[in-house]
Amino acid sequence: MYRYAALLRGIAPSVPNMTNDKLRGVFDGLGFEHVRSVLASGNIVFHSTANDVPKLERRIQRTLHSELGIAGGTIIREHDELRALLNSDPFPGLTHGRGTYLTATFLRDGATTSGMLPKSPDPLTRIVGYDKAARVFLAVIDNGQPGQSPDFMAWLDKTYGKDITTRTWLTVQRIVKKLES
Structure with a gap:
């Protein structure tokens, strides 16, 4: 299991579709585990068995766009890189x-x-x-x-x-x- 941080671009917590609960809901819906938010500025941590980061970024971004209308970017880093x-x-x-x-x-x-x-x-x-x-x-x-x-x-x-x-x-x-x- 890999531990990831998704750094979402263009998140404005005052916009109803960009709240932490809605963002976490997208990640939960994608089947990720231990989904949690960090602050209210588009930082989601999660666990996944997937190890293809560019593919994860594209999958998350497509879903954020289709479900919440968020067109910003998704950048993922693995825990070990950040540590x-x-x-x-x-x-x-x-x-x-x-x-x-x-x-x-x-x-x-x-x-x-x-x-x-x-x-x-x-x-x-x-x-x-x-x-x-x-x-x-x-x-x-x-x-x-x-x-x-x-x-x-x-x-x-x-x-x-x-x-x-x-x-x-x-x-x-x-x-x-x-x-x-």
């Missing part, structure tokens, strides 16, 4: 906070990337690195400058489209904790 990412401590000595966001941008399997980002895609963003095993860009975003807004997320969307989804480092930690409970 190894946490263990690598890519943000040593840094703390996620209101002014400084530690972020992890996950790429769908098959998304085109060299694994490299420009040194400074945005003056309010510091690239920490790219974890090839977890297929994730890691960055620190300065949200503490009054009247200034980072353009890093817009750059990522323009470059990778719907083949990505971003989570705060705290959310990644919560997802792994839920997978391990």
Whole structure:
């Protein structure tokens, strides 16, 4: 049995068809086990005997679209990939906070990337690195400058489209904790 996290793109919990109970219902209906949500932002953990991640992503996305009208993307990571990412401590000595966001941008399997980002895609963003095993860009975003807004997320969307989804480092930690409970 594999333990997975589904990172759903474009979830707005205030939209009736995007609530955690409806999302969990889709995963339960697909026959997955131990289905649980993490926060209210499109993070579902589940167990499955299936081991073809791209096939799982397509199956889940088709069902989310047909049953709930959700057209966003589905990106799946296996527990061991996420645990190894946490263990690598890519943000040593840094703390996620209101002014400084530690972020992890996950790429769908098959998304085109060299694994490299420009040194400074945005003056309010510091690239920490790219974890090839977890297929994730890691960055620190300065949200503490009054009247200034980072353009890093817009750059990522323009470059990778719907083949990505971003989570705060705290959310990644919560997802792994839920997978391990």
